[in-house]
Amino acid sequence: MVTREYDIAIIGGGPAGLAAGLYAARARRRALLIEKGVLGGQISLTELVENYPGIPSINGFDLAQAMHKQAESYGLETEYVEVTGIERGNTKWLMRTTGDGFRAKAVIITAGADYNRLGVPGEERLTGRGVSYCATCDAAFFKGQEVAVVGGGDAAMDEGLFAARFASKVTVIHRRDQLRAGRILQERAFANPAMNFVWNTVVTEVLGDEQVSGVRLRNAITGEESTLPVAAVFVFIGQHPNTDFLKGLVPMDAGHHILVDDWMATELPGLYAAGDVRQNSARQVATSVGDAVTAAIAADHYISDSFPD
Ligand SMILES: Cc1cc2nc3c(=O)[nH]c(=O)nc-3n(C[C@H](O)[C@H](O)[C@H](O)COP(=O)(O)OP(=O)(O)OC[C@H]3O[C@@H](n4cnc5c(N)ncnc54)[C@H](O)[C@@H]3O)c2cc1C
Numbered sequence: 001m002v003t004r005e006y007d008i009a010i011i012g013g014g015p016a017g018l019a020a021g022l023y024a025a026r027a028r029r030r031a032l033l034i035e036k037g038v039l040g041g042q043i044s045l046t047e048l049v050e051n052y053p054g055i056p057s058i059n060g061f062d063l064a065q066a067m068h069k070q071a072e073s074y075g076l077e078t079e080y081v082e083v084t085g086i087e088r089g090n091t092k093w094l095m096r097t098t099g100d101g102f103r104a105k106a107v108i109i110t111a112g113a114d115y116n117r118l119g120v121p122g123e124e125r126l127t128g129r130g131v132s133y134c135a136t137c138d139a140a141f142f143k144g145q146e147v148a149v150v151g152g153g154d155a156a157m158d159e160g161l162f163a164a165r166f167a168s169k170v171t172v173i174h175r176r177d178q179l180r181a182g183r184i185l186q187e188r189a190f191a192n193p194a195m196n197f198v199w200n201t202v203v204t205e206v207l208g209d210e211q212v213s214g215v216r217l218r219n220a221i222t223g224e225e226s227t228l229p230v231a232a233v234f235v236f237i238g239q240h241p242n243t244d245f246l247k248g249l250v251p252m253d254a255g256h257h258i259l260v261d262d263w264m265a266t267e268l269p270g271l272y273a274a275g276d277v278r279q280n281s282a283r284q285v286a287t288s289v290g291d292a293v294t295a296a297i298a299a300d301h302y303i304s305d306s307f308p309d
Pocket residue numbers: 011012013014015016017034035036037038039040041042043045046048049050051052081082083084110111112113114154155158159242245274275276277282283284285286288
């Protein structure tokens with residue numbers, strides 16, 4: 001059931017959604033932000049953001065709260081439900097959610113991305129019992145114990161360094177022979193005495209009954225198998241865009257990222273996509289915010305053109 005009508009609805013309350021909300025509300029559009037989980041999206045799990053221009057260092061959750069407060073001060077409304085599908089009516093968009101439905105003249109999709117799973121035996125069963133996708137959230141539970149981090153990108157190093165504050169030893173398991181993470185993070189990781197690296201290796205099983213007791217490994221070059229005893233395994237092996245609820249509606253690339261033009265517009269009228277959810281995003285807070293500002297300005301112009309008073 002549709003309960004409320006808006007000018008602009010924004011799906012996803014990460015950095016992109018919060019920035020779109022600020023610009024939409026500040027343009028004096030009636031704007032709704034719809035978030036299924038925690039405001040801030042991926043950044044809410046990030047210990048420190050040190051590359052957002054003008055802010056030398058800030059906790060990700062605090063940055064998201066500040067963005068939300070700023071947007072709310074201009075009248076942005078927020079609903080905590082999941083959007084399960086959207087469809088085009090005669091001139092407006094209808095959003096189905098796990099709660100009430102909403103209608104809007106324009107929609108900005110800022111649904112971002114979610115982490116990939118290893119897909120190995122033991123992972124699902126032991127999730128929350130030592131298998132984690134957020135060291136910032138869970139590393140403190142493993143104080144003084146040995147843990148593993150899977151992956152070699154920015155998130156793996158960022159979260160591995162955070163885990164090293166608590167763990168006696170952090171073993172980074174990476175399927176290649178070098179990291180993909182940025183130079184500064186690499187330098188910090190290599191300089192940290194608690195961090196160890198196992199190269200060219202994949203996890204084939206997470207071991208343990210009630211709790212993680214170790215991981216089974218396979219060397220990707222020699223095929224040699226081994227076991228590493230650890231109390232926790234933190235997984236950071238990439239992400240996939242949250243676009244399942246849009247399949248068949250809007251054109252996407254092979255990786256299910258939404259195709260947009262320079263104004264973040266999809267080929268459907270009044271439908272925009274910004275941030276990690278779109279094709280060719282640089283997947284940063286600053287770029288997601290920039291995309292979203294572009295999309296909000298474009299949506300504002302679209303409403304002026306398509307719904308003259
Ligand atoms: C561990 C880690 C560390 C990082 N560190 C940095 C860093 O230091 N600097 C930097 O610039 N970038 C960093 N990044 C990347 C940065 O967090 C992302 O680029 C950014 O958060 C993308 O913003 P977004 O708004 O596009 O998407 P997201 O942050 O993914 O937010 C999307 C939001 O949409 C919501 N959502 C999804 N589907 C629905 C739905 N159907 N209905 C309602 N809500 C929905 C989600 O719950 C989520 O809150 C890091 C990422 C990770 C994982």
